[in-house]
Amino acid sequence: MTTPLSSVPQAQSAVSLAAHTTLRLGGPAARFLPATSATELIDAVRAADTAGEPLLLLGGGSNVVVGDAGFAGLVVRVATTGRRVDSIGDGLVELTVEAGEDWDSVVADAVDQGLGGLECLSGVPGLVGATPVQNVGAYGVEIADLLTSVDLLDRRSGQVRRVAAAELGLGYRTSVLKGTDSAVVLRARFRLTSGGESAPIRYAELARVLGVGADERVPAEAARQAVLELRRGKGMVLDPADHDTWSAGSFFTNPVLDADTFPLVLARIQGQLGEGVAVPSYPAADGHHKLSAAWLIERAGFTRGHQGPGGRVALSGKHTLALTNRGGACAEDLLTLAREVRDGVRSAFGVELRPEPVLVGCAL
Structure with missing residues (x-):
């Protein structure tokens, strides 16, 4: 099935993408189109593919860095809405x-309905369609823990198909959908509990705030409010008046090292900082070890508020993992700061930090 490009409605020309990203950075889109229904979204993608026009799907703009030259093609803003809850028995x-629903609004509504499971992902910016692509996670919970399936538009065949979560290769901040444009998420399904309790609390900082032990449950609303307070303290809840939230969230992922590399890196870090220093690390899949990117950044000499070019960009004053636009910045300013931090950590400890946001029309 094909759709002629001329039939795609309401495409605007030369729309600034800075207005559609949480960093408030990025050049113009050659053409820009909001898609408010799954049908509009499918038609727009099929039409662009038929015409061979470059296509960028943009959700909440919270996990993307758009280069200063913008995007020379069609940007489709995913703005589809709709939610449904179905009982599947046994309290589930x-x-x-x-895909176009605001993620935190979905979490808030689920908690209000007495549904548990999503509350530890409160305050995460962006839209639902991006969550399985990134396998979004926070405070001990990942999308992989809750996702049952997604509906995808396969751009090679032009067909819509339902894909089970097990087929998506969900891992630490990744999936088979990340870094590829072969499919478009149309909607997602999550298995939640109906008793009003949270998922087991597994994140130590959150457990301390809630005053509970590991793997205990609390009312979902209590967990949500505690998570929101923790995120606000780190500048991770969007606030137009607070430049510390003009970011893409955590800019770098926590490095994951294999069993052979980990002791070598550990020895180098302790050689730099002293043998008695405690290096925070966490077990990861397949015998790997996860290091704290924020800890490495700080030990490499980058403090909160560290400024980039002209002071137009800086590390957040609340959290060194967030690179922020202080107003009047361009994308290249942000990338220059990111390169400085990446290269500093590599030079100090031999660890390569990798960006978490998607880079469009730019590179580190």
Whole structure:
């Protein structure tokens, strides 16, 4: 099935993408189109593919860095809406949500309905469709823990198909969908509990705030409010008046090292900082070890508020993992700061930090 490009409605020309990203950075889109229904989204993608026009799908703009030259093609803003809850028995429900729904609004609504499971992902910016691509995670919970399936538009065949979560290769901040444009998420389904309790609390900082032990449950609303307070303290809840939130969230992922590399890196870090220093690390899949990117950044000499070019960009004053636009910045300013931090950590400890946001029309 094909759709002629001329039939795609309401495409605007030369729209600034800075207005559609949480960093407030990025050049113009040659053409820009909001898609408010799954049908509009499918038609726009099929039409662009038929015409061979470059295509960028943009959700909440919270996990993307758009270069200063912008995007020379069609940017489709995913703005689809719709939610449904179905009982599946044994105190469980399946929540189906369209890709364009605001993620935190979905979490808040689920908690209000007495549904548990999503509350530790409160305050995460962006839209539902991006969450399985990135396998979004926070405070001990990942999308992989809750996702049952997604509906995808396969751009090679032009067909829509349902894909089980097990087929998505969900890992630490990744999936088979990340870094590829072969499919478009139309909607996602999550398995939640209906008893009003949270998922087991597994994150030590959150457990301390809530005053509970590991793997205990609390009312979902209590967990949500505690998570929101923790995120606000780190500048990770969007606030137009607070430049510390003009970011893409955590800019670098926590490095994951294999069993052979980990002791070598550990020895280098302790050689630099002293043998008695405690290096925070966490077990990861397949015998790997995860290091704290924020800890490495700080020990490499980058403090909160460290400024980049002209003071137009800086590390957040609350959290060194967030690179922020202080107003009047361009994307190249941010990338210059990111390169400085990446290269500093590599030079000090031999660890390569990798960006978490998607880079569009730019590179580190």
